[in-house]
Amino acid sequence: MAVKVINAKELHEKIEKGVVILDVRNPEDYQEWKIEGKNLTSLNIPYFDFLEENDEVFAQLPNDEEIVVICAKGGSAQMVAEILDQKGYNVSYLEKGMQEWSQFYHPATVVTEERLKLIQVNRLAKGCLSYMVISEGQALVVDPNRHIDEYLKLAEKENAKIAHIIDTHLHADHISGGHELAEKTGATYYISSSEMQGSNLRYEPLENHKKLQFGSVEVQVIAVPTPGHTPGSVSILVNDKYLLSGDTIFVGGLGRPDLGGKAREWAQSLYDTVFKTIANLSDDVLVLPSHYADIKEINEGGYVGARLGDIRKSNEIMRTEDRKQFTEMVTGTVGATPPNYEEIVEINRGTVEVSAEKATELEIGPNRCALHHA
Known part of the structure; x- marks a missing residue:
């Protein structure tokens, strides 16, 4: 047998x-x-x-x-x-x-409200998180990975049409499915133009859209500039309650600022993001990042996320208000870079094309976009 x-x-x-x-x-x-x-x-x-x-x-x-x-x-x-x-x-x-x-995805519902449903899609092997926000039959997808059938199946299951797609930044550890998903569905693909210099891909500059509204009610999707991990990083604030934080803030750390070869310069932006931009948000805001580094970050609800107030209390670096000390902490503990990140960045920018087999090979390995200072 x-x-x-x-x-x-x-x-x-x-x-x-x-x-x-x-x-x-x-x-x-x-x-x-x-x-x-x-x-x-x-x-x-x-x-x-x-x-x-x-x-x-x-x-x-x-x-x-x-x-x-x-x-x-x-x-x-x-x-x-x-x-x-x-x-x-x-x-x-x-x-x-x-x-x-490495290609397995697991969706978990974060919240269901009367006219809003927010689903986190966890690619467990990579520690990559993406999101589908659904309202009145329309959907926004944030930070989709390259296996776009996962999002098409999820949208069909939820009886929703994908209308908007956002990449919070130019990803370095996995290949984005944003552009391909937009081509497949007719949705608009948004990303900050500063992330796409030299790109021939079709996209809508995110900085031109302070708010997105979809569904029959107002679902305010506010792009909050949160540079530091990359210059054009944004976080997406949904209904003033849910912060899809990209690679800026994690449950147990912050996004690493060194992947552009300008660690100290980008660390300054990260400092301003933490102590000026994010400082204005309420402790009650639920932070939902695009990566996690430890399986323990998956909470009892089955998703990765935490209240901003709890993150502020437990995350040492977010309490380090001295700019010089903050910079030293951030730049001194960046660790190994994501495997093949330079090639992956160019694929996501649209300047390099690879086969599905090559893409699988490039993505093998863990997420290394988070800095942990919990």
Whole structure:
């Protein structure tokens, strides 16, 4: 009997309930990027360890729980799963491995009001978050990733037409689906023109639209200039209550200012954003970022977000009002850059085109757009 094969959606359902993941990639790859979850147990035993009949290897595995085997693309996981199956373990494997997991999206409803629904779409492997704001059959999509079918299916499920698409900034760690989604749906694609210098892509300069209204009621979508992560970064304020903060403010940190090679200069903009622009917003505003760096940031509601007042209390750097000290903190802890970020930026600007296979390869790896100072 063949070993059970599961897909990414099934794996996510198992993670929600509790499961053991056996990752058979090399330890370096595992440490760099792995599947995480609040209810899972993660083990890393390289696949070649299973090629020898060594009882010590098998002794590390539970006999009374389901084991899901993971590798990069599925082949090694299948081989190990078959070995374990023969030894009587309750085992399955993820069909296309981390490559498949990197393309899995999970929508979670943040809020449902009488004439407004806000959905966060979580690309768990990347820590990338995008949003659909729905009112009276029309939808705004913010920071869509490149797998646009995810948004088309969601809009169909919600019986909504995608009318507006916004990228809060020029993304560096994943390929945007904004332009392609606009071409597919006829929606207007907005992004700050300062992000798109040299681009031939069709877009509407976001700075020309202080407010967007859609649906039969006023859904005020205010583009708040919040530079620092990039010069043209914006945050989207919906109905004065929900701040889709892009890569400016995270639940546990701030957006990194170094990806343009001007860390200190952009850190000054980030300081002004935090202590002048964002300072004017109420503590009750719900901050919903475009990335997260730790699975613990997913709250009990199943989404990543927190009240601005709580972030101000818990986030050390947002209390560091001394400009010089703030700059040192921001520029001193930026860490490794996102893999392939320079090429990804040019793809998002429209100056480079790649195949779907190449895009998948470029996006492999974790999100590195957040600075954590919680």
